[in-house]
Amino acid sequence: MIDKEFIEEYSLFRKYKSEGISKNLQDWKKTPINMTCNVCKSLQTFNLSNDFYYEGSSQKIFANNRVLNLKYICQSCKNFNRHFYVYVNENVNEFYKVGQFPEWEIKMDKNLEKTLNKHSPTFRKGLVCESQGYGIGAFAYYRRITEEIIDELLDSISELIEEEHKSEYLIALEKAKKTRVTQEKIDIVKDLLPTILKPNGMNPLGVLHSELSEGLHASTDEACLENANHIKSILTFLINQIIQSKESAKSFTSSMKSLLEKKSAK
Incomplete structure (x- = not known):
């Protein structure tokens, strides 16, 4: 079936x-x-x-x-x-x-669209290519998006790094910003990813690094379509997870602050 x-x-x-x-x-x-x-x-x-x-x-x-x-x-x-x-x-x-x-729906994840902001039109072009089976085109657009937002993405991740590893990550982040090659940026920091961004121990940055590298050598629409879909899924996961983690931390901090204020008022 x-x-x-x-x-x-x-x-x-x-x-x-x-x-x-x-x-x-x-x-x-x-x-x-x-x-x-x-x-x-x-x-x-x-x-x-x-x-x-x-x-x-x-x-x-x-x-x-x-x-x-x-x-x-x-x-x-x-x-x-x-x-x-x-x-x-x-x-x-x-x-x-x-x-x-009806045709395959070209829709963007809401958090992704908000975060990508001015880059959203490029992402939509990738979705259009993907909907028509144009793997090479879809990969090219998703790759471009990754290149355009990678520095912001890695900056956002720094806020989720455990305290004992934060200084190590920040040093790696500064090193990553000195290179213009996206794969090199990812390679420098991928092993320092926080646990919260590694579901079941899988490292999305490691997979992203692999997909970007392999996609360069993929010669068919079919092969590129798979690479493109993986890149899209990883970006969506990372952005959503970062947003959710920050919101959870903010909510927790606010709740604790309110609780402490009530206790001190007694």
Whole structure:
């Protein structure tokens, strides 16, 4: 069966890989998805309203080398449909959206848009390229964004560094500002990233460094599309996590200050 993440999030012509899927379409289960309904004006559950295979067929219908027409209907209003055309390769382990209506939504994370400010138009151009499967173009735009905001991003991270490592980070930060090469900047500070910015021990700056380096040598739209998507995800995570951490710290400080003032007033 086709994964809901693929249907909900993947742009056109971005490769989705999955193993162990039956070639017989009659074995595929219908997986509901969650997307915005333009009638309900909210996030809703959509169910597949047609079959992967021809109704009434007693013969096995194989998925390989087929373009499947998937029609999803909103379970709330029963009026709004989403259509997807999905190509399945010979081995039934690679899938591509080759068509979608309504079109893939070009939307920016709110925190990201606010933080990027004047750089937002460039990021949107990356989203447009990504939506059309233009990986080389998407990578170029996301790379440019990274280059333009990297100093501000690293400055923001300094406020989250643990006290015992802060002086070490600030020294590395000053060194990073002396080079104009983004990968070098990241390489200098990536190992000093605070724990709060390393989910499950994974270092987003380390991955970002790798993606920027590998993307330079990627020669196809397909390869660049994957690199571009990773860069977008990392930037979104870092910016959101930094904002949330600062807001949490501010809220905690305010609460403690209020509590201490009440105690001292007694």
